[in-house]
Amino acid sequence: MLSLMAPAQANQSIASGFEVLQEVISAGHALGSREVARRLGMEHSRANRILGTLASVGMLLQDRDSRYLAGPRIHVLSALSLNASRLIPAALPHLRPFHSEGATVALGTLWRDTVVYLLHANPGQDLAASAGAHDSYPRDRSIIGSLLADDGPSAIWQDRPQEDSRAWAARIGSHGAMAIAVVLPRANPLCRPPRAMLSRVEAAARAISASIGP
Secondary structure: OOOOOOOOOOOOOHHHHHHHHHHHHHOOOOOOOHHHHHHHOOOHHHHHHHHHHHHHOOOOOOOOOOEEEOOOHHHHHHHHHHHHHHHHHHHHHHHHHHHOOOOOEEEEEOOOOOEEEEEEEOOOOOOOHHHOOOOEEHHHHHHHHHHOOOOOOOOOEEHHHHHHHEEEEOOOOOOOOOEEEEEEEOOOOOOOOOOHHHHHHHHHHHHHHHHHHH
């Protein structure tokens, strides 16, 4: 997997532009420039300038109240990214066996305190059709969030008494920023012993990583 390392001379203007763009897109509703600046701890004049630039190239739009929301170009970029990504095609064949066994399966990454899903399908749903179609989720309510929150183990499992389920997650790559998750009702025989399923999920994550290549 590619490492998410910053270059020695990082371009702060580009980095700030991505921060502002992602803040607006992840909000789920239109944001004013002062709200964006407050959320990011940024000077209002700087946030306003970046927002204006992003709107000028079509990444954002302004509504009648001068608030910002996703523009047409971000949707083009999203579609191109999904089509070009090797990760989703690589993950699908390794998640399908779990899904066919009655599991909820997911592929996601962690952004701040939010898990963003690239795939997420409950039993009976079309797994391939779930690409990019699921809402984000709070980190502390997702096993992917628990796994990726720190540089800890490569895989974990958790009991979820409130949902009467058991969940497993494994990193894609030894220190990957992506992970897969499998969730089963505790009544499912595949839940026992939990470490047997953990080994399967880890093996699936390794296979996905190998499919993507270095």
